[in-house]
Amino acid sequence: MNSQNFFAVTDPSNGPFAPSGESGTPPRWDLSDLYASLDDPAIEQDFAALTSAARAFSEGWKGKLGQADGVALASAFAEYERIEEGLGRIGSFAQLGFAAHTTDPTWGRFTQGVQERITDISADLLFFSLELNRLDDEVLEKISTSPDMAKWQPFLRDLRVFRPYQLSDEVEQVLMDKSVTGRNAWNRLFDETMASLTITLDGETKPLGAAFNTLTSAEREKRAAAAEQISAVLADNSRLLTMITNTLAKDKAIGDKLRGYPRPSSSRNRGNMVEDEVVDALVSAVDEAYPRLSHRYYAMKAKWLGLEKLEHWDRNAPLPGVADTVIPWENGKEIVLNAYTGFDPELGGLVNRFLTHPWIDAEAAPGKSSGAFAHPTVPSVHPYILMNYHGRARDVMTLAHELGHGVHQILAGQKQGYLNSATPLTLAETASVFGEFC
Numbered sequence: 001m002n003s004q005n006f007f008a009v010t011d012p013s014n015g016p017f018a019p020s021g022e023s024g025t026p027p028r029w030d031l032s033d034l035y036a037s038l039d040d041p042a043i044e045q046d047f048a049a050l051t052s053a054a055r056a057f058s059e060g061w062k063g064k065l066g067q068a069d070g071v072a073l074a075s076a077f078a079e080y081e082r083i084e085e086g087l088g089r090i091g092s093f094a095q096l097g098f099a100a101h102t103t104d105p106t107w108g109r110f111t112q113g114v115q116e117r118i119t120d121i122s123a124d125l126l127f128f129s130l131e132l133n134r135l136d137d138e139v140l141e142k143i144s145t146s147p148d149m150a151k152w153q154p155f156l157r158d159l160r161v162f163r164p165y166q167l168s169d170e171v172e173q174v175l176m177d178k179s180v181t182g183r184n185a186w187n188r189l190f191d192e193t194m195a196s197l198t199i200t201l202d203g204e205t206k207p208l209g210a211a212f213n214t215l216t217s218a219e220r221e222k223r224a225a226a227a228e229q230i231s232a233v234l235a236d237n238s239r240l241l242t243m244i245t246n247t248l249a250k251d252k253a254i255g256d257k258l259r260g261y262p263r264p265s266s267s268r269n270r271g272n273m274v275e276d277e278v279v280d281a282l283v284s285a286v287d288e289a290y291p292r293l294s295h296r297y298y299a300m301k302a303k304w305l306g307l308e309k310l311e312h313w314d315r316n317a318p319l320p321g322v323a324d325t326v327i328p329w330e331n332g333k334e335i336v337l338n339a340y341t342g343f344d345p346e347l348g349g350l351v352n353r354f355l356t357h358p359w360i361d362a363e364a365a366p367g368k369s370s371g372a373f374a375h376p377t378v379p380s381v382h383p384y385i386l387m388n389y390h391g392r393a394r395d396v397m398t399l400a401h402e403l404g405h406g407v408h409q410i411l412a413g414q415k416q417g418y419l420n421s422a423t424p425l426t427l428a429e430t431a432s433v434f435g436e437f438c
């Protein structure tokens, strides 16, 4: 890891959170609604309680789900959800802290430790979904007629989708244990590597994200320089990045082969609750539309920009006549809030909760994850949003997008609880894209 040391000296006891910026500066979030800090004693207490709860759960239920009646199974579900939500709370805290401080070894170590412990505890919980999925349809149907089980029908229905690809308990256990040093470790290496990359623009060292932002500049030379910087930095790291990508692809191929997924996209499509054929139809429709839509659009854009040929650094150039101004955070916030409130005051009220609490990490700070996401955490807390706000129109769109997720996550979590509020991407993106259109 190279030159990013901004967060390397974080003092955990002080909390790693910068206060919300002075007015105008995009805010940083405050994760203390989850835990006060990295060394909050509540983390250790929760881990201890969850460890024994998971063990007791396994002792009480393993091998017995088929004999349970609906009332008993519903109570098992409630306890399973309670433990999973507890783990989700610690896991969210670690994930979010790591995303905001990806190059900080303190957070790296903490997150790795949390992941390992959650995996250990999950070893006592794994049987629950595996055993449920092994029950015959008739047995499960009989239990499910109990009104107590009504709440868990959607969970069981979704779980059933993965039944044909489930392996033996021992193999499932090994795959879960090994993921800590396998896929998860490679993902972490990728995140840390990307967050530590820097570029030099206008004589200043900046995070890679700043170069992506410059690709939207109205000045062509600036865009070209940024593109050149991005290519150079990625080329410098190509051996490592290629190794990471190839290893993750092979890891996935091995898993897919063991489970019998027909093709690489199948597991993702199952997770999204959509059939392979539906995605095929979507892909071919988009492919067919390239000449009619995107090729024509880029040809028009080249003409508008007065260029013979569009280079790749021209793709995100603003159109002539579009003001190339920076939209301050306060204004961006207002645009989004007004849009949501104009559509529906209740929706606006929910959006306002995000904007008036430290739930959004918006400052484009060095060493943090690029891109944007809304993390639901757990229903008893609230979602958090991470983005890198540079003041471009597209950043305002991103804020609207992520708030769409955030609002959806609050409403789903409150009503459905932790397990049932998990949403496939296909549905989740409906709320966020709707937010952009607001």
Ligand SMILES: [Zn+2]
Residues within 6 Å of the ligand: 401, 405, 428, 429, 432
């Ligand atoms: Zn989204």
